[in-house]
Amino acid sequence: MTSILQPFLVNGPFGDPSVYVDFRFARRALLFDVGDIQSLPARKILRLTHIFVSHAHMDHFMGLDRIVRICLGRARTLALFGPQEFIDRVEHKLAAYTWNLVQGYATDFTLEANEWRPSGELRMARFRCRSGFKREDLPSRPAADGVLLDEENFRVLATLLDHRTACLGFALEEKQHINIWKNRLTELGLPTGPWLNELKAAVRHGDPDDTKVRVHWTDRGGHHERVIPLGDLRRDVLRFATGQKIAYIVDIVYHADNVQRVRRLAHNADCLFIEAVFLHRDADHAARKYHLTTRQAGALGRACGARRLVPMHFSARYAGDEADIYREVEEAFSGNAPEPA
Numbered sequence: 001m002t003s004i005l006q007p008f009l010v011n012g013p014f015g016d017p018s019v020y021v022d023f024r025f026a027r028r029a030l031l032f033d034v035g036d037i038q039s040l041p042a043r044k045i046l047r048l049t050h051i052f053v054s055h056a057h058m059d060h061f062m063g064l065d066r067i068v069r070i071c072l073g074r075a076r077t078l079a080l081f082g083p084q085e086f087i088d089r090v091e092h093k094l095a096a097y098t099w100n101l102v103q104g105y106a107t108d109f110t111l112e113a114n115e116w117r118p119s120g121e122l123r124m125a126r127f128r129c130r131s132g133f134k135r136e137d138l139p140s141r142p143a144a145d146g147v148l149l150d151e152e153n154f155r156v157l158a159t160l161l162d163h164r165t166a167c168l169g170f171a172l173e174e175k176q177h178i179n180i181w182k183n184r185l186t187e188l189g190l191p192t193g194p195w196l197n198e199l200k201a202a203v204r205h206g207d208p209d210d211t212k213v214r215v216h217w218t219d220r221g222g223h224h225e226r227v228i229p230l231g232d233l234r235r236d237v238l239r240f241a242t243g244q245k246i247a248y249i250v251d252i253v254y255h256a257d258n259v260q261r262v263r264r265l266a267h268n269a270d271c272l273f274i275e276a277v278f279l280h281r282d283a284d285h286a287a288r289k290y291h292l293t294t295r296q297a298g299a300l301g302r303a304c305g306a307r308r309l310v311p312m313h314f315s316a317r318y319a320g321d322e323a324d325i326y327r328e329v330e331e332a333f334s335g336n337a338p339e340p341a
């Protein structure tokens, strides 16, 4: 089954960690971390609807300038999510520039900053271009379960991790796919069309099987209309498949609490993007820097039951030695290395 989610690393493994998730069949995308994103073309940036920032170290956050620069003057809203103090940081970043000429813009590019606090509260503030990006606080909402975003086709969850500062790990979970058996439609003499999206939405909303679905269409034979119970259509023309899960973990120290939280968040991920900053021989240095080693990253992937592991965020000190990094990660991921301490 082809997933609608198409994730890829924005930079090479030595570059700033960032994962872009494109949506097939939809003009939109999500981004996890926004450090150096010079390699992302404007057309890809303009597809972004939501950006999730693990923490505000420069290599995860400095690219917001490029986003604002490209979106400025466009009628769009972009939602940002980050850990505690995130709204202040967005405010300060925007306040660094002079906005004396934006009041007359025809469009009102808007940033919505969401800050997930340890209490489970999601605070929100809005920054509108035509108001010179002045902060407008909005009502907060509870998100104790870590669900930052819940849409019809997917949701994004967060967990709070320790990097000697609050750092968020993220999981993007696609909901169950609902696909159409095209040949069954033909056999039943039914057309394709927008009614199928309405049918999928009704099924997702849990509408009862006796709900009447009205299908009408016009062809050379004239106008036709049929009324079919939702349950019949569910049985005859729909097929269901589990969605994809993508997890994103960067900048954490390896200790029991972080391990447990990552395991819970990234359980059974189809693809886990994870930092592997230092080689195993430099484990003491990694602990001092609050980062993972290769062996720790591999072991975490294994503990999560991840199907695929994508290591990233390699330290520049290993330039030219990336084969060693991949080998150590793979050994731990496949269970051929001792458990990290």
Ligand SMILES: [Zn+2]
Residues within 6 Å of the ligand: 055, 057, 163, 251
């Ligand atoms: Zn960091």
